[in-house]
Amino acid sequence: MASVGVVTRLLLGKNVLSTARVALPNTGFVKFYSAAPSYENIKIDVVGTKKNVGLIQLNRPKALNALCKPLFVELGKAVVDFDADDSIAAIIITGNEKAFAAGADIKEMQNNTYSSNQRGGFLKEWEDVSRCGKPVIAAVNGFALGGGCELAMLCDIIYAGDKAKFGQPEINIGTIPGAGGTQRLPRYVGKSKAMEIVLTGSFIDANEAEKMGLVARVFPAEKLLEETIKLAERIGSHSPLIVKMAKEAVNQAYETTLKAGLSYEKSLFYGTFATEDRKEGMTAFIEKRAPNFKNE
Structure with missing residues (x-):
């Protein structure tokens, strides 16, 4: 071309x-x-x-x-x-x-x-x-x-x-x-x-x-x-906010013990429930449509 x-x-x-x-x-x-x-x-x-x-x-x-x-x-x-x-x-x-x-x-x-x-x-x-x-x-x-x-x-x-x-x-x-x-x-x-x-x-x-x-x-x-x-x-295509949290969680595996890493992962997982993108993602899944993430 x-x-x-x-x-x-x-x-x-x-x-x-x-x-x-x-x-x-x-x-x-x-x-x-x-x-x-x-x-x-x-x-x-x-x-x-x-x-x-x-x-x-x-x-x-x-x-x-x-x-x-x-x-x-x-x-x-x-x-x-x-x-x-x-x-x-x-x-x-x-x-x-x-x-x-x-x-x-x-x-x-x-x-x-x-x-x-x-x-x-x-x-x-x-x-x-x-x-x-x-x-x-x-x-x-x-x-x-x-x-x-x-x-x-x-x-x-x-x-x-x-x-x-x-x-x-x-x-x-x-x-x-x-x-x-x-x-x-x-x-x-x-x-x-x-x-x-x-x-x-x-x-x-x-x-x-x-x-x-x-x-x-x-x-x-x-x-x-x-x-x-x-x-x-x-x-x-995913929520930038959640992608960043997921990256942090994986990187933590190289910085700490398994016990501490699991605790850190769970705290971040719980934290996703304070975001609008988590709510949108689950709602879109239930409604069988593509999610509209807003990085919030």
Whole structure:
């Protein structure tokens, strides 16, 4: 299909982004390509039939999307802006077909010292992704290594293309994962497999990652983004308020004991009965109609 050729204005938080609307062939989706001059290392789009999915594409193709500090500062800001935008139901982070992110920028880190890391709070920018209240989905094609694998694990769900590669190869360059690799990976795949991956620096392919539980689903590379958008849109069909509560409940399972987690879950469950969306959802079910959620 040819370009629709319509210029629109998209307001994200405090930033106004110029966008050009282009029809995507064979998908039924309309993609908004941002022309925002303030971002040099990422691209921002709004996708989906209801234009309610925020898409962040890492954009350092010559460096295989190596995660330098300027990129993560931009990524964090984009996530915060999408999180604050009531029209956005879910956020997708992706790269390109060669690399989701092939790791942290080694040249940037090479001359770091222990004291400079401490004083500057090295990697603190990564917290913006983990603090996001809305669902964040990683769409991983190509390499997701080191910091790239850690970024994917910061997300709530990982979808992968069939040629994706995951790994924590920091051991090969005399260091260890520093953005959650030694902590989140065992929670995904168990201690033994995490130890094997971290201590050998070896890669795993998408199918193995799915079998381990690191990846939720695997698709042909060319279908990955389309399928990830479908997932985000399905999440977006539910009450944003209840989705946020459900995300909090699941994340709590990694932070506490089973007993404390069950108590936390029950308190949130009870809390849903104070919302209009819970009332609407149950009423719509009984009346055999689609619910009209209002985020209240």
